[in-house]
Amino acid sequence: MQPANQSTPSSDYAQSGIVKSPHWHWLVVFDVWLNNLTSGLFLVAACGELFRPADFSQLANTAYLIAWLVLLVDLLLLVLDLGDPKRFHHMLRVFKPSSPMSLGTWCLTVYSLPLTLLVVFQFIGSPPDGFHRALVIAAIPPAFGVMLYKGVLFSTSSQPGWRDARWLGSYLVSSTIMLGCIQLLLIAMFFDEPVATRLMRSAAATTILLNAITLGLLFFNLKPTLDEMQTSQGVVRVTWSVAFATSAITFVLIWQPQPFVSMITAGLLLAGTLWVRSAVVWLPHRIQS
């Protein structure tokens, strides 16, 4: 009864993948992206309003409205992605910090409340300044949690690729702030606010650098997994090359003052971040196929 060395491939379970992939596809790609867009825009706008109210107060109100609209779409995608969307409220049965998904759900819920009030007050009349400020401050910790949980949710799993991605959370967090800066830059340019535009240009350039560093760390985490992929290696390499090239190009373009160039830069960053999220979310599916 010695183990045979030449086992028949057709019955070899070692050759087939052990773990099964969750049903997370395009809805989740856009969910991750929109999650980062809303939390990034809110956090950057809140920092601007709290630290430089003279330059950012008006812009912040527009930012909160956009962040709220993006959040609504994101929540809709989260519900639609469930196997049984009618049971979406079951997420609130328990508060379970050991589960990044539970923590994220509660952060999204708590974040949505002050953000909704901030938007409502824009339409029914401004609240006392202290109350407005309190709402902004109250929304910051849950918004930080919203930004934080997503990457940890993926890396705390048994899926090939994700399970090795120790820097995925850091990448998503740094790109969240970067996306927030770029969105607020566009808003500042739209309202022709020169000081805010200049500040957001510097902030965006700095966070593009930080984001390139975390992207590099994530790439090194994933490299062993990517090397094992045979069939779609070309696609994967193109994806990462494009992501790094986008970082380099946008870092140069972001300093150009022309609105048209800024629009192109923003477009590149938005498309690039969506592309990386798509590559990450589809990774286990690609490996197993």
Added chain:
Amino acid sequence: MTGSAPNDSQADRTNWLERILAPFQRGTPPAPRTATGFYTDTTVCIGCKACEVACKQWNQLPSDGFEWTGKSYDNTGELSATSWRHVKFVEQLVDTELPQDTAIVEPLEAGTVPDLPGRWLMMSDVCKHCATAPCEQACPTGSLLQNEFENIYLQSDICNGCSYCIAACPFGVITRATFDGHAHKCTLCYDRQRDDLTPACAKACPTESIQFGPIDELRERARERVSELQSLGINDAYLYGDEASENYSQLNSFYLLIDEPSAYGLPDNPVNPWLFMKGDYLRSGLTGFIAIAMLLIILWLEG
């Protein structure tokens, strides 16, 4: 029908309200009972699939259809939301010619093992009911829990099909059903256990390959069996999951194997992904603080 419309509408409203509120209602958790589990001795499994049939029958699981998988006689493929037991057939046949006259079989002395040109390994796979289960840690609804028998139980009336348990399980046990969108898996026949009955698969197993009972007794019995097999010259016999490793807890459904775990489609070194969660949160949080600090410095310096 027209006359009953208002009542129907009221009933609909009541049902709707009940559906919203019912998941939040809590009963008293049952008192802990003796921890139970499965011990599967793969050396005596004959691949009859009685366990699969018994499981499907008792739990009223639908058929998966029939298709040739190309894997020996294993035509049910894998564990799924509708197959909570799955018998694997591992063919390990060397590329040598069989003897011409296969009808002549030399009688063996008692206690000796035939020297064959190959072998089939068979294993009845099931949820491992991990002592520290990643699926239970992942579940955001509290649908997955450790019940009073220390088995991992999935409350199908609570699950909303988020699929995080599927992503978390390192053994590929759980899947989401297409017919209701919920995850389903082995309950270790919770309903039968509550009535002091043996789970259907263990009851049906004709060779006692699947053994059910108090988990401590099973572990003791399994260790004795390993010693027995090794004394017979089967030195490859060992237990998979009876003890916690550095990266994974004990399994309350564990196995006696005679080849590498991967030969049976089991991970050689399962890792609980929750071991990395704190570090991942720390790295992410630190990055967030650095990014916001950089933003604040720019807002402050460029004033």
